[in-house]
Amino acid sequence: MRLICGILHLDGNVATDETLNQMAAAMVAPGLTPMVTRQLHGSLGMGVVDFNGKAGGLANEGGWTLASDIRLNHSKEDPEQVLLSAFNKHGMDFPDHIDGDFAVALWRHERSELWLGRDFIGARPLTWTWQPGHWFAFASLPKGLHGAGLTTTTIDPIAIGCKTSQTYFSGSDSGFTQIAYLQAGHSLCVRQQSDSPPVPHRAYRPDPGRVGTWRGTQEQAASTLRQLIEEAVTTRLPSARPVACHLTGGLDSSTITVLAARNARENDKRVLALSLVTENAIGPEALDERPMIAAVLQQETNIDHLYVHDVLPMPGALSDPDWPDSEIGGADDKMLAAAANYGADRLLSGVGGDEGATYNGANLYAAIFKKGHILKLTRELVARAKSDGIPIHRAVRHRLLAPLLPHSLRNRLRGKPRALNNIRGTLRYLNTDIVESVTQRSFDSILQENTPNERVKAFADHHIPSRCTYYSIMAARHGLAISFPMLDRRVVDFILSLPLHMFLADGQSRQPFRRAMRGVLPERVRLAQHKVGIFDERFILYAEQRDTLLEQLEKIRRAPSELQQRIFDLEAIKEGLEQLPKPSEVRQLIRTTPGALVGGNPPWLPLFAVSCLRVAWQLSEPADQAH
Template sequence: MCGINGIFQSSSPEIPAEGRLRAMAEAMAHRGPDGMGLHVEPHLGLGHRRLSIVDLAGGAQPMSTTDGRLTISFNGEIYNFATLRRRLEAAGHQFRTRSDTEAILHAWREYGVAALDELQGMFAFALWDAGRGELLLARDRLGEKPLHYAWLPDGSLAFASEIAGLLALPEVSRRPDPAAIEDFLALGYIPDPATAYAAIRRLPAGHFLLLRRGEAGRPEPRAYWSAPTSPARGVDAAQAPAALRARLDAAVRAQLMSDVPLGAFLSGGVDSASVVSLAAAARREEGGAPLDAFTIGFPGAGDERPMAAAVAARVGAAHHQEAGTTDYLGAARGIAALFGEPFGDHSAVPTLAVCRLARRHVTVALSGDGGDEVFAGYRRHRFHALAEAARAFLPAPVRRGVVARLAALYPRLDRAPRWLRAKSTLTELGLDSAMGYYSMACKLEGARRHALYAPGFRAALDGHDPAARFAAAIGACDPDAPLQAAQYADVTTYLPGDILVKTDRTAMAVSLELRAPFLDHGLVEWGMALPASLKLQRGVGKHVLRRAMAADLPAELLWGAKRGFADDIAAEFRARAPELRARLAGPAMLDSGMFDRTALLRLADEHASGRFDHAQPLWQLLVLEGWLAQAPAAPTLPAAAMA
């Protein structure tokens, strides 16, 4: 894994200053502690931080072809590069290294932009073709590897793996994007293509940006891939489990390639256990040492360590486990610094802990990320399917009238048993499919969110609605496949915006490469397009995956209750209410011009009373406070928005 950066001056033949490129690269040194490289020529400068994984001696970057025409700075892994290389060699291309990086250069020369369709893996890269005068910025299909960019005042484009790389350039504005802050408080993350900074954008997953020397204007990103939006026809349900196991096994084996130590994360869930089981079997077949598996657990009924230990013993993995210790109030500011912007998934804290544990033993780790999105494993998928069945039964006037009225009258019972907490269910039933699914994904609904805002910030939102992207995603799907539509919404929002941001930043913070076999794009295309009945049966998600792994994993794990990878933060926030109040009412929050002090303190006091559970929005606000408080330039709204 690596960090990339660069500056492209389309209209100026000047050579970018190496000091600027070096500063950008140094800001991301954790992404590549094994070396730094720079390349400069008229119009263009590229930087690279290297974490050596494959071809330790010959894979240094930026890498150029022997004729000097093509140069690339690349972050990621191309798992099919050996096959691709053989095809290119048969077409006359000559290679001088064993690296996957060089395969991208020759694929571009052979196929142009269509080379993106040939790449199987996770990647973000900048490829310069001096002969054509073209710069290609590209990001993998699912968004495993990040790429950010900003247009500078002189018209040039700067880009970097992380926001910190761009903030190393003083001319990049620190002004926050009000719409992105609204998205963050609604969803807990900032979806592509926005970032918390108005001047910095994220290249969306499955997109590329093609810039040309001498070209005026600002080209827009273009999509080269999207997840399936309708079910496949003629699927053999009886053969689906075996087909899934074969596909997942192939993806795991492809991602075992490494010239450095490799292990895997192991929780008490189906996804990571499936990956560990298949990886351990492949390792045994190769005659290698047992696979290292890593687990973080928290004492109590939800502790994942006993189940993970049982799986490790069953598959013959070498198990490493630790107890998690958390200080979420203290971690909030660290999370803001780690991510470079607000990030509201508090499971990032234990994820960072398991990354640290793994890095003491290996340089590469496999994870089970993506299984829930591809095979419908989230609880909200089950609820959405039930709601869709109810919508089909209840006439629209009844849902929008009677049910919606009941939802408005029903009290919030945060502390009651789950079966008494019907307000969210009634609320969803009173909405259409897209807005109902958004309501389940939303962390803090609109009226409660806006009540926290200062009038100026509320006005600066200019009607921005976080639900609009969910309506667009679900509207793009087959209306007769509501479960797949919900999955598509997750794959285009939650997966690249939350899950993969979390895993990339926490792993890269400790210089660990993380790989997700479930996100092999062929497996994603096949799995998402399976009929809903294979994914969700009798209220159990990932049904086909559980059947596929039935001979490999314990029945208790396969069919038991889902375990979440995070600690309970609600009790800590109640116990430390004075500290929490001081943080929310401190200068960072109030000087930003975004919030109403009284409303913030009311939220904290309601949580401290025990009558309400505001732990999630309070965590998000604490992370936002940490971002606003960070030096050297705390982001604030422009004066006009604060008026």
């Protein structure tokens, strides 16, 4: 794992080791002692923080100086040579022609020109700030900029409004007004002589016209996908050190863990699987994650395993300043600490499966009806009714007819509000003065109509890069890298090429992945359709803390800061918290079927109220609290 940083003075001053040291130190958590290398070239300074105990990632090649946090797929070539070759051939589009996880900076000496680039899915983070007439600076993490005093920690209310209402940051948002993330799949050029602000260039531009054009049988698709997934996992395994994996019992993480374990066994090695689970089983056994996790562990005997119980995040808990509502000492932080203690230098995560390898688009039966695949639809509806154990007319009504209704009518009939709704959804918790701006900057819906544009947007312009960034921020606290096999470029390209009817087979969705994993996953995992996650337990535990949460909100309401009032509607947050059941009633609210917990209101609505309360509380605390 590496972190990079650098500064280009625009005012004639020279770069110094002191500035680079401050940037590096701001990104390193207490207790870690990585190697830090620096190079100074007049007005430019670049540095690399290497947690592998090596002085790597900073190189001079043919008139260039390169700072790189890079891991290549399917290539044994020198990363710097691959990087320069891609730039020389493709110019500003170079990020679209490097297969791997990377965040890089390239300084071309003869032109006094600095280039940045980030991989297509944002597996490695990269931020920047431009101070006109003074400097341009970049760092893997925002704290490398604001922690070194190169910019302010002024909060961007619209960015925070988006983050609290949709969980992840939009686009280039960092939460700070003067810091931007270089978006995934983009490049950026800064010329020392130019007074114009830098403008990122989108290099990764998948063509919607090529979506769904693959032709072949279901078995051929499954065979191809299996090979691609196996290669995606194998190429991410370290050659010497052990590897850690998330293991939730779902399709994505279970597949990664099994394939990693089998590869390790061939080399007489073991892997570490980390499972975030509720402290107590929630709901019926058929929906519990534990039996599915146990099935993986029983099948693959060279897995060392650790259960980590969810830690209820309460207002005032320590958070990383670069990610509002994160939790230092929480479950994710504990799992990453365990991976580091195991000796791993990376953790493999199943993030991105729903949008890609195990595509889980909504209303697929209605979608293939609209495409005219009537015979396929008929076979699959009959098979799905049998798989679900329900009469065919119920399968037709639920899977086909209901999704064909207009959105507004469908939501009214179901009594289900849209998440980004300023009356009944998460936007209700924001100050009405910023709701319009937040709405304009928020993500569009994806995976609802399953159109080519939606499917492309899921990778090119949605939440996945921000989700990857969250894990990178938390992993950097332990000197670890995160990698995402389900977001391998070849896997993503293949999934985008598949027509919609390929995602249904054998009476189940998430095809052809389920077929591809025959002989890999335990059947209980491969065929499972639903499982209960941690948010069911959080709903119950927060309900038990209902009075405490309301008391904490009241402390803010008595003397709110200007920023808290500008972002949040504190009265609406109070109403959201009051939707939590009373502690004496909450244990009755156990989910027995897939869908919402009983009790009237969608469970996610008061949970978002708690999240807003936690962020509001964090805004009243110093930005450097994590260090």
